[in-house]
Amino acid sequence: MIFDCLLTADAAWLGGRELAGPTAIGVREGEIGWIGPLPAAPDATHREHIEGVLLPGLIDYHVHAALIQPEKLLAAGVTTVMDLGWAPAEIWPLVERARHDPGLPRIHAAGPFLTAPGGYPSRQPWAPPLVAIEVDDPAAARRAVEALVAHRPATIKITLNSQAGPVVDDATLHAIVRAADAHGIPVTAHTQGSGQTRRAQLAGVRVLAHTPWTEILDDRLIADLARDTTIISTIDIHGWGEPSPDREIALQNLRRFHSAGGVVRYGTDLGNGPLPLGVNTREIAALTEAGLSPTEVLDAITGAPLRPGAPADVSVVPGDPIANPAVLGQAGAVLKGGQNVTDSDGGG
Structure with a gap:
């Protein structure tokens, strides 16, 4: 299966008490279709690497x-x-x-x-x-x-x-x-x-x-x-x-x-x-x-960790929110339905 977009980052929160390492998210039609370690990432029409820690929106x-x-x-x-x-x-x-x-x-x-x-x-x-x-x-x-x-x-x-x-x-x-x-x-x-x-x-x-x-x-x-x-x-x-x-x-x-x-x-x-x-x-x-x-x-x-079947809504923060929850107030890139709205006119 080829996804519309593959989002990659050096870390993500997938639930639990620790961050996951390098992570990829396969997006198709605005939803998360696949999520897992970067080396196992599937093919995609477009790839985008995002600096920071991937979190659910x-x-x-x-x-x-x-x-x-x-x-x-x-x-x-x-x-x-x-x-x-x-x-x-x-x-x-x-x-x-x-x-x-x-x-x-x-x-x-x-x-x-x-x-x-x-x-x-x-x-x-x-x-x-x-x-x-x-x-x-x-x-x-x-x-x-x-x-x-x-x-x-x-x-x-x-x-x-x-x-x-x-x-x-x-x-x-x-x-x-x-x-x-x-x-x-x-x-x-x-x-x-x-x-x-x-x-x-x-x-x-x-x-x-x-x-x-x-x-x-x-x-x-x-x-x-x-x-x-x-x-x-x-x-x-x-x-x-x-x-x-x-x-x-x-x-x-x-x-x-x-x-x-x-x-x-x-x-x-x-x-x-x-x-x-x-x-x-x-x-x-x-x-x-x-x-x-x-x-x-x-x-x-x-509400819930990132998972397949959920809307591809992602907030990216510059540090580890488990070590310092205050970084939740410092979002960089933001994606809604897989679209990076921080790069759009409407996203600010």
Whole structure:
């Protein structure tokens, strides 16, 4: 088999606690078709040697893409983002554009938030029209989910922020989760306020958009969450590099969750406050402070190692991220679907 392109480098992370040596990746039709040691590399129409360490494309699991310049994220090595809530008139066209524009990262999205009447964020001064769908009973919840399904959302986002307004009752919350489950769509919750994380867990929510920061979670809840829930970190929104009580509570919760075996994903909440547009090395440092090893940080920010059958999305860093996770913020070459976007007009 002859591949469209053969990417080679002196090192790559293919999973595990050490880098692989000289590595080649065979790309065909935008996907990884082969990966292995350089001496065994297959034939290809084009060969490209890249200086640095090959990594899977980086992922930010919590952004608001319409509020930032997503092309700059791609240039920084973030090849995929999860948009966790925005107005449909803005986010769905952006998702579609990203499917065809090599200068944008892949964008998966939730669409508008689901919330109680008058609930967060529908009354926030920054919220555009229709950023939230207000549901007041299980029937309305089911209708809202069905309306979102037509847009193929990656997740359904529910806000349980009792500090900023009313929240849906238990019956409505359970109806949202059941309706989403019927379509194989996970539910992501913003939990804020006493008892809201437990409510989400009991309803079957399986992703938390933020590490909970408004209360210290009890040991039983930590154990329950660790069994079947993913937490997206977003530690740096609390203080933006400065110590704060909310940051300390979030770190304590994340540290205990990770210690109990819970799955942690890197996410920044880009669009919310003065966060760096790229890989946030303060967020990386917070993950290590919460107890993640360098390889666990790599898992958190990539989702999975490079492997055949995956999109040929590659971020290249100048040093060993296992020895120094901070190099994740120093991407050089970036490839999306096998195309070196740092050499294109759209890649920065």
